[in-house]
């Protein structure tokens with residue numbers, strides 16, 4: 147089959163792109179989890195000014211297109227001599243951090259208040275109760291939406307191609323333009339994305355099953 | 362019964378917004394006393410217990426615990442709470458930890474007891490509440506009565522000087538109430554100081570040294586359980602007892 151030979155001919159370069167897509171996603175989500183946790187704590191801090199800061203951040207992220215955010219990070223950070231890859235990673239982390247903050251906030255607030263009280267009544271400080279009692283339970287609840295966000299981030303990382311990062315989508319359009327055959331390479335790259343998404347979905351569901359063993 | 366005072370409350374007041382929940386509460390609990398607290402829903406029983414455990418901070422009044430006046434400005438309330446155990450109506454076991462981990466958690470992370478020691482102590486406590494065979498299961502696999510007994514063991518693991526029970530059996534199926542009351546009775550016999558919110562009159566009669574009737578945020582009547590239940594002096598106590606018995 148024609149498409150299959152194209153696939154076989156180009157797989158070394160697509161695999162490189164896949165690795166880059168993978169790195170973009172993993173690294174940006176890793177950072178976004180810390181950003182998200184930080185802003186989730188601001189939101190539940192019950193300190194008005196901190197809540198406003200978190201609200202403002204979430205509003206900025208939700209209120210602007212991701213592609214605009216990526217361009218701003220790219221032009222802003224490369225002018226400070228930060229590499230294209232890292233500017234995009236930070237842009238994606240900034241973006242996903244807002245959604246992850248909301249995921250964590252929802253998960254933390256979904257834990258019965260009695261859990262915190264039980265911890266406190268044993269003499270545990272609020273911080274210790276949060277760390278030992280609330281967060282472990284909240285992370286379990288956050289896992290399905292986090293997995294979902296991870297998959298969204300994976301697909302969103304394709305926007306990095308617009309600022310020249312040589313990830314999957316960029317490779318597809320480049321191949322398409324070199325060979326005057328966009329459709330074939332778009333179909334091929336779709337397969338790569340599907341494989342990646344499938345791979346991560348399976349990993350997330352394995353982790354979920356492991357964690358659910360106590361319920 | 363010793364005569365030293367465990368906890369003394371003077372003119373305790375607590376409001377939630379406009380709602381004045383505790384009104385000038387006075388109460389003295391001596392070491393090894395077992396006190397039963399009864400009263401209608403909303404009369405402030407839970408709030409009183411929660412103030413004694415500083416889960417709720419009083420508006421005014423004095424709480425003296427083991428001879429020292431406890432104020433949030435001068436005391437580390439986390440330290441005070443270690444000495445004041447609390448058992449909740451809905452158990453609040455930690456669902457992500459096994460039974461023994463529930464019991465070991467606070468000794469290890471608050472008191473820094475070495476793990477091996479904490480495990481040994483936890484096992485002894487589980488033995489005491491009759492649940493050592495359940496040590497490695499998760500709380501979701503336990504019956505309500507078993508959960509509550511684990512919750513009691515978890516509290517005892519901090520070696521508290523007083524235990525507060527907030528309706529410990531009212532979330533339980535009737536056939537499971539007995540096992541929890543038996544555990545509590547055993548504790549009382551060992552000399553634990555206890556304040557118990559309960560409507561289990563049988564338990565109160567048998568175990569309590571005295572009983573308190575609360576109405577609308579006030580202590581209306583205090584007396585020996587037998588006297589308070591059978592010959593209440595106050596009309597309001599009588600009406601309440603008629604309605605629950």
Ligand SMILES: Nc1ncnc2c1ncn2[C@@H]1O[C@H](COP(=O)(O)OP(=O)(O)OP(=O)(O)O)[C@@H](O)[C@H]1O
Nearest residue numbers: 377378380382400401402403404405406407408409
């Ligand atoms: N955190 C809170 N915020 C506002 N109101 C509260 C709060 N906690 C309790 N209250 C109110 O204070 C009053 C006393 O409540 P409390 O729980 O102490 O009563 P109770 O005697 O324990 O009742 P029950 O038998 O139903 O448990 C109730 O009207 C309740 O709605």
Ligand SMILES: [Mg+2]
Nearest residue numbers: 406407408527
């Ligand atoms: Mg109550």
